Amino acid sequence: MVHIVKEYDERKNEFLDTAMGLFMTQGYEQTSVAAIIQAVGVSKGAFYHYFKTKEDLLDQLSARATDQAMVAIHSILQDPALSAIERLNAIFTTTNAYKAENRDLVMTLLQVFYSDTNLILRYRLLEHNLQVLSPVIAEILHQGNAQGSMSVDYPEETAVFILRIGASLVEGIAKQLPLDPEDTEGVAGVLRHLNMYNQAVERIIGAEPGSLGLVDESIIRVVTGQS
């Protein structure tokens, strides 16, 4: 039984990895189910054993990526020593560090997702992330209200809002990528946007100025490739 489950997951992950590779090189819209089946080298029936449609595969792909990130985030949430502010900072720091460590993948994703042909792919990923992450952020905002370090009248709506504006920010920045490390003006512009986001979130949740550090130098390593 364990053996069968393992085989099931392995084949499914093989489909997901192959599809992701094709989406990144050819674009989501341009990749057919037939091309995915051909690249994996199995029968048509095998694909439809795992996925209803290409969109269903996409949903499962984004679910897998988010689930991986959520493992680290849940350990932050379960650390009783952290305050609400520390929790919020830790989630952003963990996410930033993950991006810095996987720079090539992140840069490829940014450039592919933010092309016009991949609007639907980007849109679905955002919606999925909102669903998974917003309850986590909302819980932290409630905690911050209780601890007196935040002042948020609508925690649930504000949580979705912070994530949506984060996505808006990334969208604005992604258009300027990749940045040459020598392009001092370009790097300064990205930093200005990131600092503005940090300050905006601080103000929206009513936290002390300077209490959030959502932006760290690992982000600059991502956008410039400096290490």
Add this chain to the structure above:
Amino acid sequence: MVHIVKEYDERKNEFLDTAMGLFMTQGYEQTSVAAIIQAVGVSKGAFYHYFKTKEDLLDQLSARATDQAMVAIHSILQDPALSAIERLNAIFTTTNAYKAENRDLVMTLLQVFYSDTNLILRYRLLEHNLQVLSPVIAEILHQGNAQGSMSVDYPEETAVFILRIGASLVEGIAKQLPLDPEDTEGVAGVLRHLNMYNQAVERIIGAEPGSLGLVDESIIRVVTGQS
């Protein structure tokens, strides 16, 4: 000469109006250039006299809509009696009133633009609006800083940000439309989102709590059809 220009504009507007009607009823992606030409009842050459492609027509369509709205906004900007806060409020009030007066059109646009098939259309309209409106908002933020009623470290970036998060907000709300006026919970939810946006903008620009009134009851008339 005047006569020729008038004919040119009239025919162009006829193309734009017809295309808009088809986009609203059939969706942007599903509407071909051939269908637009057939609906106007002119030759293929006439279309290409005005537009390079369907996308070019779309760009001109969004430019026309924004230009119409900008006439009212420019008169607000040129009124020397208004403070920065009053200017920002007046721009939002004018836009809200326009939406309430054109409720049927706005509801159709919202429902069509926010369907997955019209992501590209929505995306282009947003980008166009950002380009036209963000310098206006940035100017007001600079003025607010000078008058001491606002405290904005990055006026240009913050202006784009306020508009992007406004679009994010509309996106969140559009999914719940149309609302039954009897659906008290739904109407309360929309109001909560709008009040949150108002407070978020107030905090982001460092304005006094309660100084902005970006949300008024005309918006509720739009989403529920109450009059």
